[in-house]
Amino acid sequence: MTAPISAPPTTLKKLAKLGIHSRFDLVLHLPLRYEDETHLTQIRDARAGTPVVVEGTITDAQVQWKPRKQLIATLEDDTGQLQLRFLHFYPNHIKQLSKGARIRALGEIRHGFHGDELVHPKVREVVDGTPLADHLTPVYPALQGITQPMLRRLVSQSLDDLILADTLPDALRDSLHLLPFRDAIMTLHRPPPSLSVTQLSDGALPAWQRLKFDELLAQQLSMRLAYRARRAHNAPVLTGTGTLTRAFLAQLPFSLTRAQARVMAEISHDLAESHPMHRLLQGDVGSGKTVVAALAALTAIEAGYQAALMAPTEILAEQHHLKLAAWLEPLGVHVTWLTGSLKKSHKQAAIADIAAGVTRLAVGTHALFQDDVAFERLGLAIIDEQHRFGVGQRLALTDKGAAPHQLTMSATPIPRTLAMSYYADLDVSVIDELPPGRTPITTKLISTARRGEVVGAIRAEIAQGRQAYWVCPLIEESETLELQNAVATFEALQQTLPELRVGLVHGRMKADDKAAMMAAFQANEVQLLVATTVIEVGVDVPNATLMVIEHAERMGLAQLHQLRGRVGRGAHASRCVLLFEEPLSELAKARLKVIYQHTDGFEISRQDLLIRGPGEFLGARQSGAPLLRFADPEQDDALLEAAKDWAPRLLSDYPEYAERHLARWLSGREQFLKA
Numbered sequence: 001m002t003a004p005i006s007a008p009p010t011t012l013k014k015l016a017k018l019g020i021h022s023r024f025d026l027v028l029h030l031p032l033r034y035e036d037e038t039h040l041t042q043i044r045d046a047r048a049g050t051p052v053v054v055e056g057t058i059t060d061a062q063v064q065w066k067p068r069k070q071l072i073a074t075l076e077d078d079t080g081q082l083q084l085r086f087l088h089f090y091p092n093h094i095k096q097l098s099k100g101a102r103i104r105a106l107g108e109i110r111h112g113f114h115g116d117e118l119v120h121p122k123v124r125e126v127v128d129g130t131p132l133a134d135h136l137t138p139v140y141p142a143l144q145g146i147t148q149p150m151l152r153r154l155v156s157q158s159l160d161d162l163i164l165a166d167t168l169p170d171a172l173r174d175s176l177h178l179l180p181f182r183d184a185i186m187t188l189h190r191p192p193p194s195l196s197v198t199q200l201s202d203g204a205l206p207a208w209q210r211l212k213f214d215e216l217l218a219q220q221l222s223m224r225l226a227y228r229a230r231r232a233h234n235a236p237v238l239t240g241t242g243t244l245t246r247a248f249l250a251q252l253p254f255s256l257t258r259a260q261a262r263v264m265a266e267i268s269h270d271l272a273e274s275h276p277m278h279r280l281l282q283g284d285v286g287s288g289k290t291v292v293a294a295l296a297a298l299t300a301i302e303a304g305y306q307a308a309l310m311a312p313t314e315i316l317a318e319q320h321h322l323k324l325a326a327w328l329e330p331l332g333v334h335v336t337w338l339t340g341s342l343k344k345s346h347k348q349a350a351i352a353d354i355a356a357g358v359t360r361l362a363v364g365t366h367a368l369f370q371d372d373v374a375f376e377r378l379g380l381a382i383i384d385e386q387h388r389f390g391v392g393q394r395l396a397l398t399d400k401g402a403a404p405h406q407l408t409m410s411a412t413p414i415p416r417t418l419a420m421s422y423y424a425d426l427d428v429s430v431i432d433e434l435p436p437g438r439t440p441i442t443t444k445l446i447s448t449a450r451r452g453e454v455v456g457a458i459r460a461e462i463a464q465g466r467q468a469y470w471v472c473p474l475i476e477e478s479e480t481l482e483l484q485n486a487v488a489t490f491e492a493l494q495q496t497l498p499e500l501r502v503g504l505v506h507g508r509m510k511a512d513d514k515a516a517m518m519a520a521f522q523a524n525e526v527q528l529l530v531a532t533t534v535i536e537v538g539v540d541v542p543n544a545t546l547m548v549i550e551h552a553e554r555m556g557l558a559q560l561h562q563l564r565g566r567v568g569r570g571a572h573a574s575r576c577v578l579l580f581e582e583p584l585s586e587l588a589k590a591r592l593k594v595i596y597q598h599t600d601g602f603e604i605s606r607q608d609l610l611i612r613g614p615g616e617f618l619g620a621r622q623s624g625a626p627l628l629r630f631a632d633p634e635q636d637d638a639l640l641e642a643a644k645d646w647a648p649r650l651l652s653d654y655p656e657y658a659e660r661h662l663a664r665w666l667s668g669r670e671q672f673l674k675a
């Protein structure tokens with residue numbers, strides 16, 4: 001399977017650049033496209049826009065200088081004449097195309113100024129009887145120094161030498177009507193004469209279906225194995241007594257939505273098991289994930305364990321801390337705050353409390369899981385990763401003593417097919433319902449030129465007792481510029497709206513100042529909050545009902561949806577004004593249209609995926625996307641479903657097949673699998 005390739009070291013190096021390390025990689029190095037040299041076209045029948053192979057004699061060849069240096073030759077067969085034009089050419093061309101030479105030319109006919117012609121055709125000398133190909137000629141992805149003939153030869157050798165036995169049991173192949181692996185591979189490298197170029201590029205071709213299925217199956221198998229491996233660890237059995245959770249629910253001014261209750265039941269069930277939970281909690285912005293997180297934490301605490309909640313940014317962690325401390329401290333739960341920016345003495349005190357078990361719930365940033373922090377008895381780690389699909393932090397956590405249960409919260413819903421494909425190792429809970437009484441947010445798209453009107457809207461909104469956000473543009477190239485811009489906007493708004501209490505919050509502020517500003521906004525001491533995108537996630541001020549986002553065209557869909565989700569969190573009607581600068585790129589137009597038309601995060605994610613494709617959507621490095629070269633989870637969803645169904649059966653009923661299948665598809669690519 002991993003048989004080495006016999007070629008000189010320089011060639012091997014270049015092949016490695018193409019991802020080819022073994023002879024089996026050569027087998028999987030599938031053609032990009034095909035050339036059809038199986039039949040000749042008579043010059044009389046050659047039509048513009050179609051690829052042809054014509055054969056004949058050169059009757060004339062000249063280097064011309066008008067309007068620029070070019071080589072023009074005339075090719076003649078029994079039915080007519082055709083011009084061949086070369087704008088770049090080498091002495092070899094002149095030799096090959098000398099008068100009287102018999103050649104075969106391959107290319108696409110173009111209708112030029114001087115009639116039909118072939119521009120830069122491929123030229124082959126024809127000695128009488130040079131046979132035509134008996135199948136389409138594959139054209140492989142190549143690099144400089146690795147020519148097509150070289151690749152064709154190397155691939156062909158591997159195809160001839162390797163057995164390419166099947167890794168799928170007959171029962172599976174029969175039930176899904178899949179081709180044998182060898183047949184699929186052979187069809188794609190050496191297509192039979194009956195197949196046309198169009199048929200070969202169609203993903204529905206049985207040969208492609210087989211390869212896509214194999215690839216999706218390998219992905220599902222490896223995720224199942226990762227899932228099993230994690231379940232082999234021991235975890236504390238967290239059966240809550242209900243004392244804290246009941247008291248908590250009783251003090252909430254609302255009751256749980258049905259979705260929150262269902263999701264909480266799923267989590268409680270997992271926490272009571274003796275292997276670690278790895279659950280992804282998905283819920284749209286404002287759907288009430290924090291309440292669920294609090295309940296999960298209380299369940300662990302009731303069972304005599306500690307819980308930790310980690311957020312990706314200080315501002316988000318601070319928001320969670322404010323809220324959770326307000327909810328849980330009255331119940332006698334000691335909540336500790338820990339981030340990197342704490343003063344040394346405070347930090348040491350927090351670390352000591354965590355180690356001594358005084359802390360029942362620790363809230364903070366990744367500082368919570370640094371080496372100097374040791375929990376007395378960590379039962380549950382909650383990671384609010386919002387739309388950062390970071391898998392790294394999940395890893396760091398498992399290393400903390402015995403495996404704690406893990407709950408990851410995400411506010412950017414992952415479309416179902418992607419979740420199945422890339423998060424198959426996690427269990428997923430979805431809060432698919434918003435708390436009652438929310439009025440939908442109205443979204444307005446306004447050109448920056450009309451920015452003045454927006455100021456009037458702010459004044460009116462605040463006069464009603466509401467609050468507003470003004471989000472300054474994202475300036476990717478320079479954080480300093482971004483900051484200067486935010487300060488300038490803050491000053492300008494203060495001047496234009498002297499009667500209002502305006503505040504400013506940005507990423508460079510000291511953590512304490514940031515927290516103080518957010519607390520002031522929470523208490524309605526600040527009415528208009530000017531902010532950089534630091535407020536993107538987690539801020540929860542139900543009285544804020546107007547959101548203005550400058551240069552919305554620079555932002556991604558997930559980010560816009562998150563920002564907009566900061567309003568519409570209470571009973572009052574909310575608005576989001578997206579200011580944009582013209583001219584808009586096609587991409588920006590597409591994004592703004594989606595955010596204007598949709599408020600449902602799942603639909604927005606789906607559209608985002610359509611616009612960007614899965615690699616970009618998930619961040620290629622983290623996603624495991626490199627595993628999929630042939631299949632596309634969105635388009636090949638039926639195959640994905642089948643792979644998902646078959647993976648556990650293969651592991652239990654045909655373990656030796658599963659093992660061979662993984663070895664074939666994953667050799668050298670395991671690094672993408674670590675979740």
Ligand SMILES: Nc1ncnc2c1ncn2[C@@H]1O[C@H](COP(=O)(O)OP(=O)(O)OP(=O)(O)O)[C@@H](O)[C@H]1O
Nearest residue numbers: 254255256257285286287288289290291411435538
């Ligand atoms: N069942 C409920 N009924 C009424 N209000 C609720 C309910 N659950 C949560 N809320 C309120 O809705 C608001 C949003 O809840 P929460 O902050 O938990 O959402 P979230 O899903 O964490 O949002 P985000 O992802 O935007 O941070 C909060 O003000 C919260 O108190």
